[in-house]
Amino acid sequence: MAVTLVGPPKRAMPIAFDIEILRRSEMFAGLDAEILQGVVAAGSVRRLSAGTRVFAQGDPGVTGHSLLEGRVKIVQTRADGGQSVLRFIGPGEMYGTVAALMNQAFPADAVAVVDSVEIWWTIPALRQLIRHHPEIGLRSTAAAGTRLMDLQGRMGELTNERVEQRIARTLLRLMEKAGRPTGDGIEIDFPITRQDLAEMAGSTLHTVSRTLAALDQRGVTGSARRRIIVRDPRALSQLAQTGVG
Amino acid sequence: MAVTLVGPPKRAMPIAFDIEILRRSEMFAGLDAEILQGVVAAGSVRRLSAGTRVFAQGDPGVTGHSLLEGRVKIVQTRADGGQSVLRFIGPGEMYGTVAALMNQAFPADAVAVVDSVEIWWTIPALRQLIRHHPEIGLRSTAAAGTRLMDLQGRMGELTNERVEQRIARTLLRLMEKAGRPTGDGIEIDFPITRQDLAEMAGSTLHTVSRTLAALDQRGVTGSARRRIIVRDPRALSQLAQTGVG
DNA sequence: CGACTAATTGATTTGCTTCAAATATCGTGG
């Protein structure tokens, strides 16, 4: 079911997207079409060209977002100037919502890594949706819970494991969430730099480059400029689990 | 307002505790006394002698807990056998609840580090409480959100900072949450080993021992067997922020 | 007092960052 909607006032051009994508999201899964229509009507759809910053770290969290198409990365800048890529957002995923619902500042930047389409809501709109449809509130809790447990699991790994293992884990996660099967393996379906990978795994681009080169050599991965293919997921998984491949 | 209640069937001896402690918790803050009584009535109070394991990693999460007195640590064991101390629980804090409400396995062990008292609920009891008092559900969401943002903030720090800095951060957090002022500084009010600290900061007991010795030397801390006093919180904070003190 | 747990301290090794420079790839405008 494809619908067209008008974006925020400033943009005249209607943007086409598949409303089913929203149903893939944690927050709106399982709602019937009618309610979903209301959810869409309460928000605004807009295009994000690659590089667009959706919101900035430190800004008051006054909007909640859901990605409809493309990829957005969530990047945190630390006091020492270093950056960490906290997560990559894909279609159907929410971002900024936790901060918004808690009246907190956004804890990180959100930047589109490819041309994308998102739908966003103001806090009052979000609250009203939850008031009218309590199941949305429950689902948002569940979503936060899932992420909490996921993060908690990753905490331990991050500090205690070697770089190679952390990189393997990062690649696996990326593969599961953004993998597109090709004849030659599973390709990460958006451009990602060594630097990005380093900021996810907590390392440097140099070490990532070397590690990736070694993995390429062994046929586990294939990498090029801003492109990574996982050729041998089993081996990668083995490496992530045990630290030896 | 102190009340006495009967614990679970097996225990005859009533256990005294201050119901106000529950009001300090994220989940039950701001409820009026009557409702709070219902919350207490729906659960069971029990003593935990030091070393008692409340629940085990991997067990189905069928209970939610709130600590009334003492300290409980949440410890995760990784595939490689290594352990991470995820958090220390103090009076008024909930644990196991996220897993329980999401029908997931407990992601870690919960172990009493000193003689303690807790109140716990079954899943049905928790759900019923939330159904009858929706604000409890909202608060549990908010609590999960807070922890989520907190964890996310710590993620970046963990991998990119030096051990000394991570240890300083860990000490600061412990001080804020479990600090008891003494004439000589602020003492962590429960026994904690170098090993525990290492598992929190992602290091080894050897390095922690050396680091702590150095901090003691500089007058920032004072440490003994299973005891730590922060003598100069400012200096410690400085070290945590900038990496140099 | 003896058995156990916790902590210290030295020596060695190593994984990874840091420093430094070269090379490759892409987009773009002349």
Add this chain to the structure above:
DNA sequence: CCACGATATTTGAAGCAAATCAATTAGTCG
């Protein structure tokens, strides 16, 4: 279409922080 600047990646060498290895010492408890 090709040259040029910007971005991304590779690769070598050196240095270092922290883990590991290896004993020893200090508290604590029954």
